Amino acid sequence: MKRLFLSAGLMLAAMPAHAQTAPEISVDTMKEITKTLSSDAFEGRAPGTPGEEKTLAYLAERFAQAGLKPGNNGSWFQDVPLVSLTAQNVTPLTFTGAGAPIALRYGTDMVIASYRVTPKIAVKDSDVVFVGYGINAPEKGWNDYAGVDVKGKTVVILVNDPDYESTTLDGPFGGKAMTYYGRWTYKFEEAARQGAAAAIIVHDTVPAAYGWNVVESSWTGPQQVADAANGHMDQSAAVGWIQLDFAKRLFAGAGQDFDRLSAAAKVKGFKAVPFRGVKMSVAFDNEVRKHASKNVIGILPGTTAPNEYLLYSAHWDHLGRCTPAPDGDDICNGAIDNASGTAALVALAEANVKAGPTARSQLFLAVTAEESGLLGSAYYADHPVYPLAQTVAGINMDSMSMAGLTKNVTVTGAGKSELDGYLAKALVAQGRGADPDPRPQGGGYYRSDHFSFAKRGVPMLNAHSGGALADPAAEARRVEAQKTRVSTYHGPKDEYDPNWDWSAAVQDLSLYFDIGRVLGNGTDWPNWVPGDEFRAIRDKSRAGK
Structure with missing residues (x-):
């Protein structure tokens, strides 16, 4: 772990302390929201469908219940102009x-x-x-x-x-x-x-x-x-x-x-x-068919630095109706991808509201059209409601792990930014380690919404539960969960399972909470490491050029 995070140019001793214990992360919230969003009633949550309308109304309701404020000049929504093209x-x-x-x-x-x-x-x-x-x-x-x-x-x-x-x-x-x-x-x-x-x-x-x-x-x-x-x-x-x-x-x-x-x-x-x-x-x-899809934006305003922002993101959309399974089921429910991440976003909002606002404001952004090429996050990054130059950093959640407690996290994009140092110290508090992406050939850092913000200069963290289970006896369960994930990915059988183990999701959300509280109550502006492809963009943005 030391070798991984020293590459970010930060010594752990130089980082702010990670002393605050997260309020209990609500598993019930994550279960309820994941089950609801991935039900057949939401028809796979494709942008521009009745499933989107239900999703938007539901998320605005859950953001309000969590204690957030509408994040776009009194509205929960940001219009994202799209065109739906169907080959026939x-x-x-x-x-x-x-x-x-x-x-x-x-x-x-x-x-x-x-x-x-x-x-x-x-x-x-x-x-x-x-x-x-x-x-x-x-x-x-x-x-x-x-x-x-x-x-x-x-x-x-x-x-x-x-x-x-x-x-x-x-x-x-x-x-x-x-x-x-x-x-x-x-x-x-x-x-x-x-x-x-x-x-x-x-x-x-x-x-x-x-x-x-x-x-x-x-x-x-x-x-x-x-x-x-x-x-x-x-x-x-x-x-x-x-x-x-x-x-x-x-x-x-x-x-x-x-x-x-x-x-x-x-x-x-x-x-x-x-x-x-x-x-x-x-x-x-x-x-x-031209239509306006929507991003959902909630904010927990900061106390003393409300014009500086920490961003949490997850995409709410999925594929809608798709190639049928052998049993005729043609709804791609997207339970793991990404009803689970959207549910985690709401649960994280709840935890932060219970803990009280930080000095800096915290944004909770549920974006549209990730599955169509990161379109919702790209639109926000091109038309930010809150200036990207004043956005301190961000954490993206895309598909939570259901394999059980882990001894490590996997870091996609390890060594790219100074956020690695904050992650390292938070992991020490959890007693977990960190590993770089074991499959960098998959290009994971360029395939989810954090990339939309990263390429416009905002340091973005993407770290999630790794493959080393805390209970070695559960290895068979991890292997089976991975097989299921591969076989159901972007298919009609990515459906909610009441028997899922949410302990890894709680671990990860506690980690994100800890990092967010440190950044939210601090004055640091993490950057990309020297020589990184996004460093010059961030430097220019922060300089106001």
């Missing part, structure tokens, strides 16, 4: 000119969508180019698009970073730790900047860090995008994923070896490969 009448994604035509079916073989706010999408006979990992990183001297013009063409892209197979964190893209360049969001953004008509990612479970079931459930049905004056017409017409086996067939039909080209793409200086004579076509209708 999807034709097969077809490749011709590579031997026999390859026609991929929507959902089972491929998924396709568009960010463009327009009723019809058609890409016809588009030239196909393999662009490796689809990365253009000038600061690293890496450009997979160098020397090739992909305007109006279809680019085929590998998921993750070129060095994802490393066993260490050494490499041009952080070794086995996924960077933002490895995320599908970045790859589609860069393809659009390059002028590609379509961008297709090859799904591979290991580098993607999730199976095809997650892709299928997440990308079929309504897709949310932020509303924009240009209707996102600067984006590629079509973006999507194809299954690995079909990608290999495509490459072979084009006279290319998938494994050989994938290996070549891992080396700096890789040159994109046009698939001569190969054309891609796909078309679908877009059902377009």
Whole structure:
């Protein structure tokens, strides 16, 4: 643990004392809210549905019962303008000119969508180019698009970073730790900047860090995008994923070896490969519906420094109706992800109200559209109700652990900010240790709402119960809980279980409470460590520039 937190540049002795014991964290509150939000009556809590309306009303009621004040000029809500796009009448994604035509079916073989706010999408006979990992990183001297013009063409892209197979964190893209360049969001953004008509990612479970079931459930049905004056017409017409086996067939039909080209793409200086004579076509209708989703904001005003803010966040949304389970159940209830985190947010608010306000104000932010690309948190970060320059730090809660008491926490983004020092001292008080993310290849720090605030300079902590159980005899239970989590993630069977063990959630919330009280009653302004990608942004923000 010492080695982990010294990397943040803070000695534990220099940190404020962590002496306050948290009021009892209400397990009953977490159970009741999780059970309610994940019930079929809330229809999976998709933005823009009746499930959202029920969720918003319920959360405002629970925030008020907890003792918070409305956080947006007397309102509990912040409008988040969104557009819901639902692909309909999807034709097969077809490749011709590579031997026999390859026609991929929507959902089972491929998924396709568009960010463009327009009723019809058609890409016809588009030239196909393999662009490796689809990365253009000038600061690293890496450009997979160098020397090739992909305007109006279809680019085929590998998921993750070129060095994802490393066993260490050494490499041009952080070794086995996924960077933002490895995320599908970045790859589609860069393809659009390059002028590609379509961008297709090859799904591979290991580098993607999730199976095809997650892709299928997440990308079929309504897709949310932020509303924009240009209707996102600067984006590629079509973006999507194809299954690995079909990608290999495509490459072979084009006279290319998938494994050989994938290996070549891992080396700096890789040159994109046009698939001569190969054309891609796909078309679908877009059902377009503009609507305003909402973030829910509660505040516990500070006593002596009310214009300085500590932020707690969790996303309230989930996928709504999705690919049915074998029993026909098509409601993605999202009990763990993230009714549990939303329930924890309310329970943490209750504990802080009972303890009394801190010197600084505390914000409790339940955001929308995380599942659609962190849209709610990004909107707040772009349109903050309370200035980000005056936001001291934040803690994000996304999916609480139900595996039982642990001896450690896992820190996503360990070593990035000075918050590590506050975490370390709070852990000493709990008698727990800390470990870095055991799966940095999953890019966890870039996949949840803390990233929206981090990339705008606010130091954000993401630490949650680790895998070392306090009771070794419960290891079988932990393994079973993990299997269940994997099998139900983003599916209809992420449902409330009355037999869950909430002790780890209580541990974690007590930790967040302790850190929040120290920061809330202190005068420090934690920063990112020197050299971190977000340090300059924070320095500029705090300087008022």
